[in-house]
Amino acid sequence: MNTSNTSAEYIKQEKFLVAVDCIIFGFDTESIKLLLFKRRVEPLKGSLSLIGSFIKNDLNLNDSAKQVLEESTGLKDIFLKELRTYSNIDRDPGNRVISVAHYALIRINELDIKNVEEYDAHWYDFNDIPDLIFDHKQMVEDAIYRLRDEARREPICFNLLPEEFTIPQLQSIYECFYQRNLDSRNFRKKILSFDILTKTDKKDKTASKKGAFLYVYDKEKFDSFIAKGNRFQL
Template identity: 50%
Template sequence: MNDKIKSNIQYTNAAPILAAVDCIIFGVQENELQLLVFKREVEPLSGQWSLIGDFIKKDESVAVAARRVLEEVTGFNDIYMKQLHLFGELNRDPGDRVLSVAYWSLIRIDQVHQSFKARNHESKWVSFNKIPDLVLDHNEMVNMAIQTLREKARFHPIGFELLPAEFTIPQLLMVYEAIYNRKIDDRNFRKKILKSELLDRLEKKDKSTSKKGSFLYKFNNETYKKLQKEGYYFDF
């Protein structure tokens, strides 16, 4: 199936349409869920805040296009990324009829620290509750993404995607508090997450945030797969 494309268009009644990807990039910093926004570089609306995106090339798949855009700005190609929705209102883009498929992604705190601004685009992190006006329907995309992130986080262990591979329980708690924007009971959180056996405790401690130091854990993907098969779901 990989080299079957014919050069002549067989579907003669159909009209081709421009198609783009836009990336919603989330991170957690300063105890808050944050969004990475960019200065738009093309007309119309050049200079306004925007999601990062690009047109899909004729010879690349949608998934590859999304990865390409994300990798171009972050430098990473192993980032958690999910398709959100295809936005296809007729006049969503005053520049032309353009379909846009939005992807949302979660960036790890340690990766965040490498400076993104070095990479080709003017950008900044903004708190999810102070998102500026963005071009086109990008605010709508972001709102849908936040809702999807919250739904997903409730039953799938994606909080880990926002942390380095080795993390502490207080860090993980902070991520969930940031995602849901509410306090979560410390002791109950611990009990629940440790009982699930989704975390393996390491022999090391992270002493960067306290004198006592906090044990480092890593996510146990084998347990996760096993629990998933049994119909377990993760609920915070």
């Protein structure tokens, strides 16, 4: 690091390795999954890990996380938020590393498979997360907790859905988030009562012969729904 411009008080301070770790959730139109890969460096080489990286001097944390995501999935402009920092002094046996966890929501069908394969990354069930290195499992649990909370207040689930989707697909996302089955009739009634979806004249017939109508999410209507003091409680 260039220290020529460093204030005197700063020079005597200790420095730290800083990493970003990305909790990448994806939806394949049926269920939510988590993207994990086998760690390539010691310690714990070969163990399951979140996808992360040490940060560099020319990027802020958010851009560092975006870079990790793009490298591992080929995707740009995806939903990405800081979760929180993990800084226990012995969290990484390789050395002291402060990690800033970020969570991302993506549509699995938009992934560049080549990138994912090059990264040797694989999808795991949202409701059955395997053991992970360091405190990564805690990061995932914290992210799920945050998502559950956010899903009640913001339309984040639409980051997981294709532009056109069925009501049962939307319901599957909420069932994953809340980890319980929801009554289909009540769910449909409630989500339509919010008046934030527009029905198309197309049908998805992959799940049943009769098919299910495809809907699109209307951001303008959602913003006006929230502006009226409503909450997105399903």
